[in-house]
Amino acid sequence: MQATVRIRRFNPEQPANNGKFQEFKLDVPDSTTVLDALIKVREDVDGTLGVRCSCRASICGSCGMRVNGQAKLACKTKIADVSRHGEPITVEPMGNMPVVKDLITDMKVFWDKLRQVEPYLQPEGPAPKGEYIASDESMNHLVGVMNCIMCGACVSDCTVLAVDKNFIAPAALAKAYRFVADPRDSRTSQRLGVLNESGGVWDCVRCMYCVEVCPKGVAPMERIMKMRDLAMEAGYNNTPGARHTESFASSVKSDGLLNETKLAIDSTGIFNIPGQLAQAPVAVRALLRGKLPPLFGHKIKARKQIKRVFEKVEGQE
Amino acid sequence: MFEHDVLIIGAGLAGMRAAVEAVNRGANAAVITKVHPVRSHSNAAQGGINAALTDRGDDWTDHALETVRGSDYLADQDAVEVMCSEAGAALIELEHMGVVFSRDEHGKLGTRRFGGQKAARTFFVGAITGQAILHVLYEQLIKANVRVYEEWFVTSLIVEDGVCRGAVTLDIRTGELHTIRAKAVINCAGGAGRVYEPSTNALICTGDGYALAYRAGAPLMDMEMVQYHPTTLASNGVLISEAARGEGGYLLNSKGDRFMLRYAPEYKELASRDVVSRSEQTEINEGRGIDGTVLLDVRHLGRKVVEEKLGYLQEVAHDFMGIDLAEQPIPVRPGMHYMMGGIKTDINGATSVPGLYAAGEVANVSVHGGNRLGANSLLDTVVFGRRSALAAIEYGKSAGAGSRNEDLLASEKKRIQALLDRPKGLRSASVRRELAETMHSHVAVFRDQQGMERAAAKVKELKSAYGKVAVDDKGKVFNTDLIFALELRNVIDTAEAICASALTRKESRGAHYRVDMKKRDDANWLKHILVRQSAADGDPKIDTAPVTITRWQPVERKY
Incomplete structure (x- = not known):
């Protein structure tokens, strides 16, 4: 099979071609992965190509990069799957991290964020003589998160991190969940308290990219959403995110639809006078353009049925 | 120039276990690794870690005997005794650090059975045991705030008057060379899979640690003992864990026969790896293979077991072969996997060169002898990683100041x-x-x-x-x-x-x-x-050393 790979080049020592794509045409077996192709380029054609790789079996996490614009693990991506009719494959370094050389990024930001969540077990008191007793179910559940190989794909394509460097970002938040959900850890509440702050679980915009690009099924966003629930259950209700969630749910539950004005006021916090004042110009502009929703929204007729749905779901939990 | 009490080369399980021990004991220890620690090849250990726990009715001497038998009596029995008797404590320690080991119905650690052993004493995390332990040790490394020279390459060990005093290193990021001086160096640089093609090993397993020691005059021991793993993918050499057979998988030839019943009537598919690999190769050589492979069949275990206990295998089979293990057998063949041989050390990791210690795959203590049992390698790394750190710290206390020359x-x-x-x-x-x-x-x-x-x-x-x-x-x-x-x-x-x-x-x-x-x-x-590289002509020089036998006299090995 003929494959055409377009690689975005970058070399700080020879900046003339930086950012430009270089095309390589290769004859490869049908089962070839993107990584196989890159190794072939590096070994047989151009030894200057910079790419990190090691295990070839999606376990070491070295070869995160963007293939046709999306973060992937090169060793887990078959050429035939990303170039169904032999069209050129675009290979670029991951996003949200500075490039060191060609496909190699500086992952310092990734590791720094990981450190931020105190990523180690903190049990209560002295350890037992034998193992901690824990259910197989709870451990198996954590295996789903321990599957993370820290390849950086989710951080690369995180749309929040792109605009807010303060966001702890999916990988480190998934790591935090690994301790929050570990029955052996004693600092669940403190951890949730920290994750409740700015940059934490409430700053995710639920774009789903991290779930989509994760090559190991870790589903970071789902872990983040779970931690929102756990934070609120632990009593961390006094954040815009928590208030937003509660207002959203209570509005739909009582009226059968969303009261947007109330949502804005509730999310900001009813006693947060500076916050409310800061919203005033938005309200005025919306009013002038006829876009301000009514303060007391109407209620739908079938709201009793909606309420029953809520009660049923809440009962199940 | 940088200076430390202890410099650890490699950040796999042995290296990180040594580093955590050294730093927690107050030593100024640093790790140097040519990749990031979590990229280390310990990741690829899938099946588990062995330990005989007395509260399960197991006995470490049974584990030791099976290890000695697996080694074809080439292992040093004092070393095997150390490894197997310390296994329980080492395992529990990993659990306390946070490894999410699989549990039994009482919430205690659960086991699976592995090759060459009668008892089920292999503790595991799905089919990602190595990865799960490696990442937890990295968590401990962060907790202990260990200095890591990340993406630095060791070009040579510094040996002055026969004493190891550090290393010359290359910062891959900048291309600059630096001297790192240390009172003691622990070589935990891992295996040498790239000496073979194909191999289950990662591209980084280039025998660096063996070669550094070999050139520094430290003898390597039993280097001829190269393990071929019985189940590797024909297409690219990637490993399919022994866990597949541990959970009850069969090996079939082209006629659909479970041929291991003939070669190893008692242990069957779970005979020691050298025996299974030879049996497979014999089937293939005698015309009962399928394009140079045999079949690994786990269909009878059912989808639930395949997906819960062998999840990573399912992923690999799907990614590289397009095979659903619950529906279809997968073609496998013996592939180069592990070096039993390595730098000769004593039971505290000391090599023949003062100041130089070694642990993990690169070392030969020797606990694996002629053939390593599955799930003994992870145990080897944590037991002897820890011990070598203790010995290196102790040595460092009395090590005189080396020269400052460059x-x-x-x-x-x-x-x-x-x-x-x-x-x-x-x-x-x-x-x-x-x-x-x-x-x-x-x-x-x-x-x-x-x-x-x-x-x-x-x-x-x-x-x-x-x-x-x-x-x-x-x-x-x-x-x-x-x-x-x-x-x-x-x-x-x-x-x-x-x-x-x-x-x-x-x-x-x-x-x-x-x-x-x-x-x-x-x-x-x-x-x-023993083999060392002659300083005079650069050629290998051979020597021999006795095998330590404590309580198990060599007998014929039968599975």
């Missing part, structure tokens, strides 16, 4: 500059491939005098061709082309040691099976083979 730094700079300045020449990738394919052809599951001689001659030829290797990349920043050329020298030196040792052992034992000398010969060869 002679080695200067000569290494010169050597590397010469390599960069060579306008054109051989490509390191093609030299490595030629060498590795030769090793796979002649120093593999079945060996004979002629084949091994051919391999040794090829290694010698490529060793002299090494001076003609050139690199495309002449730059400083992240010059992986240069790193590959430096690694190639390590691959060649490791291959040289393997060939020299293999040609020396005139018998069949463990993984070293000679079709021209099929019998084990305890009278003449119940001994270790």
Whole structure:
């Protein structure tokens, strides 16, 4: 099979071609992965190509990069799957991290964020003589998160991190969940308290990219959403995110639809006078353009049925 | 110049376990690794870690006996006793650190059965045990705030007046060379899979640690003992864990026969790895294979077991072969997997060179002898990683101050500059491939005098061709082309040691099976083979050492 790979080049020592794509045409077996192709380029054609790789079996996490614009693990991506009719494959370094050389990024930001969540077990008191007793179910559940190989794909394509460097970002938040959900850890509440702050679980915009690009099924966003629930259950209700969630749910539950004005006021916090004042110009502009929703929204007729749905779901939990 | 009490080379399980121990005991310890710690190849250990827990009715002496038997009586029994008796504590310690081991119905640690052992004493995390432990040790590394020279490459050990005092290193990111001085160095640089093609090992397993020690004058021991794992993917050599057979998987030939019933009536698919690999290769050689493979069949275990306990295998089978293990058997064949041989150490990790310690795959304590049991490698790394840290700290307390001279730094700079300045020449990738394919052809599951001689001659030829290797990349920043050329020298030196040792052992034992000398010969060869590189002519020099036998007299091995 003929494959055409377009690689975005970058070399700080020879900046003339930086950012430009270089095309390589290769004859490869049908089962070839993107990584196989890159190794072939590096070994047989151009030894200057910079790419990190090691295990070839999606376990070491070295070869995160963007293939046709999306973060992937090169060793887990078959050429035939990303170039169904032999069209050129675009290979670029991951996003949200500075490039060191060609496909190699500086992952310092990734590791720094990981450190931020105190990523180690903190049990209560002295350890037992034998193992901690824990259910197989709870451990198996954590295996789903321990599957993370820290390849950086989710951080690369995180749309929040792109605009807010303060966001702890999916990988480190998934790591935090690994301790929050570990029955052996004693600092669940403190951890949730920290994750409740700015940059934490409430700053995710639920774009789903991290779930989509994760090559190991870790589903970071789902872990983040779970931690929102756990934070609120632990009593961390006094954040815009928590208030937003509660207002959203209570509005739909009582009226059968969303009261947007109330949502804005509730999310900001009813006693947060500076916050409310800061919203005033938005309200005025919306009013002038006829876009301000009514303060007391109407209620739908079938709201009793909606309420029953809520009660049923809440009962199940 | 940087200075530490203890410098640890490699951040796999052995290296990180050593580092955490050293730092938690107040030593100024640092780790140097050519990749990020979580990229280390310990990740790839899938199946589990062995330990005989007394509260499960298991006995460490049973584990030790099976380890000794698995080794074909080449392991030093004092070392095996240390490993197996400390296994329980080492395992519980990992659990306390946070490893999410699988549990039984009472919430206690659960087990699966592994090869060469009667008892189920393999503790596991799905089929990602190595990854799960590696990442937890990295968590501990962060907690202990260990200094890591990340993406730094060791070019040479500093040995002054026969004493190891640090290393000359290359910061891959900047291309600058630095001296790191240390009172003691612990070599935990891992395996040498790239000496073979194909191999289950990662691309980073280039025998660096063996070669560093070999060139520094430390003897390597039993280097002929190269493990071929029975179940690797035919397409790219990727590992399919023994867990598949541990959970009850079958091996079938082209006729659909469970051929292991013939070769190992008692242990069947769970005989020791050397035995299973030879059986498979025999089936293939005698025409009962399928395009050079046999079939691994786990369909009868049901989808739930396949997905919950063998999840990673399912992923690999799907990604590389398009196979659903719950529906279809997968073709496998023996593939190079692990080095039983390594730097000779005592039970505290001390090598023959004062100041130099070693642990993990690169070391040979020796607990694996002629054949390692599955799930004993992870145990080896944590037990002897910890012990070597203790010994290195103790040694460092009385180690005199070394010189401050930078002679080695200067000569290494010169050597590397010469390599960069060579306008054109051989490509390191093609030299490595030629060498590795030769090793796979002649120093593999079945060996004979002629084949091994051919391999040794090829290694010698490529060793002299090494001076003609050139690199495309002449730059400083992240010059992986240069790193590959430096690694190639390590691959060649490791291959040289393997060939020299293999040609020396005139018998069949463990993984070293000679079709021209099929019998084990305890009278003449119940001994270790040592090889070191002569400082005078650079050639391998052979020696032998006795095997330590404490309580288990050698008998014929039967599975």
